Amino acid sequence: MEGLAYFGAAMIEFLDAASLWNILWATLLGIIVGMLPGLTATLGVALLTTLTFGLPPDEAILILVCMYVGAIYGGSRSAILLNIPGTPANAATALDGNPLARRGEGGRAMGIATAGSVLGSFIGMLMLASIAPLLAEAALRFQSFEFFWLAVFGVVISGRLTSLDDPLKGWIAGFLGLLVAMVGQEAIYSYPRFAYGDTNLAGGFGLLPVLVGLFGFAEILTVMRQPLAAVIKTSTDSVIPKVREVLRYWRTIIRSGVTGTLMGLIPGVGEDMGAWSSYALARGASKEKEQFGKGSIEGLMAAEAGNNAAVPGAMIPVLTLAVPGSAPAAVLLAAMFIHGIRPGPLIMITNPSFVYEVTAMVFLASASILLYGLLLTKPLMLVLRVPPSRLMPIIMVLCTVGAFAIASRLFDVWVMLAFGVAGFILRQYGFPMAPLILGVVLGPILDSNLRRGLVLSDGSLLPFLSRPISLALWISIALTILLGIPTVQRFLADVVRRVKGGRAPDTNS
Template sequence: MFSGLAMLGQGIATFLTFEGLFNIMWATLLGIAIGILPGLTATMGVALLVSLTYGMAPEQAILTLMCVYLGAIFGGSRTAILLNIPGTPASAATTLDGYPLAQQGRAGLAMGLATTASALGTLVGVIFLALLAPLLSEAALKFGSYEYFWLAAFGVVISGQISGSDSPLKGYISGILGLLIAMVGMEALHAYQRFTFGMRELSGGINLIPAMVGAFGMAEILSQMKARNTIRLDPVNDRVIPKMGELFTHWRTIIRSGLIGTGVGIVPGVGEDVAAWTSYAAAKKLSKHPEEYGKGSHEGLIAAETGNNSVVSAAMIPTLTLAIPGSAAAAVLIAAMYIHGIKPGPMLMIENPLFVYQVVAMLLLATFANLFFGLSLTNLFNNIARIPQERLMAVIAVLCVVGSFAISQRMFDVWVMLGFGIFGFVLRELKFPIAPMVLGIVLGPLLDTNLRRGLGLSNGDLTPFFTRPISLVLFLIILLAVLMSIPAFGRMMSKIFRRPAKATGASKPFEGKE
């Protein structure tokens, strides 16, 4: 415990420099701006910035990306409150009580409550990250090639639920497409070139950054060309900083929502929006004044914002210890860590234990930056949403091209970015999620190498993949996840485990829709 506290202090000291504080400030402001602008998600913001951090020191690069991620999740509450338009999907539940408060002339107070609730929710997740990450890493040290194969497969399978597509099957297909893309180039064991079609540029495989920038950034530009959003905001004139009593009254809701968000974040692939809705539903069910929900309830607003922000910290637990993302943006963060020479997974606590506590320090410092900027720059953030969409997309297009070319100074990478941009746009139009494809590209080498290494150790026998205890558990979890995504199987299981209603005429459980 004391060694953990010492490394946490060392991690905080690492970023209390001019460079660290400067990166925290501009990255947090950029993240909030991304969250405020409807259509720009936290996942896209992190993906776009990966290429710009390529020349930075690894810990500073991840700090920058973490601040953008946390800032974007927080920033989505601004337009959710002022316009009834969630800046990010995670802020959808915030509109239910945030916008009615704005209509009542209390937009400043609503944003103040959302800001402080966001900070408190993140802190709850940070505490569990510091406590659980070392324990989970220790348990994961028992993994071998067979377990790593199923771990990579689990990451791809869970992507069926990672981005809220209308069908889990589309998530699975997107993840498998990522695996197929990862097979291009020279394989690791025997240096044999696969699927290069005689193109020398493909011998090293598809570069992750151009593919990611194209799939998120350029695809978003093409999507925005189809529609324009005109936004009008009024200045906020009422008080922004909430009183202590307005927060302390709802301390049970804050703790409960923080725990719900933490639990959701630990489960890979669920995401911030699920935590927000779950926290909101739990708060309403246990509230003394449920009739106020949807009409400007402080408690409902606090529950939604505490829940979605606690996921960010908790999502780092499986991300760091198992290399499986707890959210869509965490999938991009895994890619960024690999790019900067940091290998998340069971060996991280052995090879680089300080980095885990550096991530805790990053989240703490980013939380305080969000709190400061969120309470002091409210009207400035309102003006960001007035930026014409065509000007914003022009800047993003330049960043996409420059970021792709700057890595290796190859025009081929720019063409890869453009190709993935068109491909990503087509997938979006067909309602396929993009994040699973990126995750498949990241996990593809891990899955491929450990499959063939395991087969080599067993002389081609598949039995160890299913008989070793951890492998069997992972296989059963994957099988259950796939079966539960089949509507018929899900309905059958719900009938089996549903409690029969009592004959006394009691109301049906879970009746109604939150």
């Protein structure tokens, strides 16, 4: 009850002209940052941290939260329209969003994605407001052993889901991604792996140049190699999502919102895993499994609800432990320190209203996403009408700038080109790109946590297998792999048939 009062007070405080103006421009800027390949939520939040230094703390944090929420949402636009996820978190969105757009239902897809994002962040927001301290303590149970399994889990489920008829290729892509992450200095001894004396290689491949190459440049090449699409007519397409269509999947939304929030609060994992695990669970529970990857409304909604719910999820450890749940949240935490706000275990005692202020910020940012979702979809649809011969050169310029922007290194542009060509070739042979990029994200987590876990257990593998969360994770991994093998699938189908066949005569007699 007390919380509700704080929330109300914060809402009233933010409902003045200056705050509303800040919310509107910051969210819009966030959406643009998210849409452009190479510019991510982390960059956007860091940029605004410096620029808003002179503002009062709550206004500055409000602007940063709007930027963060907007950027994670904005990435879904380019994922749906161009099959180029604007941020790594939107790779799962492209799986179903882009097929919808190709079918001429881009407006519907964007409407569904908007609904998923907004509802996902509402669920995350509710969890943030109600049980934040409790969840933060739970996050502390994730230690080195669990992080290791979580990284393996991510690669295995993403490999399975992006390559449904041939999971082997998905897993190969995932392990290639993990190996890409191995290049460069490792976290313990700073030994430059696979660098061969080159300073640039010793720094490793940046996630963004690899992302922009694998999704951006490779997509450009793929579009050029394919027969040209006829201009898509969108007369039957509706921009505003039908309420009934959204409510039909209420179970998926709630499940994805909760999953996304939980993934968000595990430090270092963040929005990417939020989207992937929601997507996996949605497919597992779905009655329309065969639609997934071909334009499933349910899958699209799960992915977007999952990654946006991870935003308030990532805020939970920021506020209650002063530990960031994701990279953009790390910058947000720094901004809070800079403004003299002290998040941490004491915040519920020293500054309880702040948690609810942040909740109100997430609420307002989500509300303005809804507004922009309705306003911007029509103009964005025009992108689909530009012929590829005119659109692709422009996107190539954006890819080049995006690869270069984050660290101002020309090496990153070469990385983008190399991964673009390699990604194009791999795609032609049926290897999915999404597990590869998730492997690059999770590689460092897997590497340092496996070795650290072994130090802590003195070389024993037992804790990796016996700790409760680890146990649950490795059993899920084993099942995912087993069920992905065609021979096992056939065997199981056979068993099911025999059991049914065996029972049928019984009931007859």
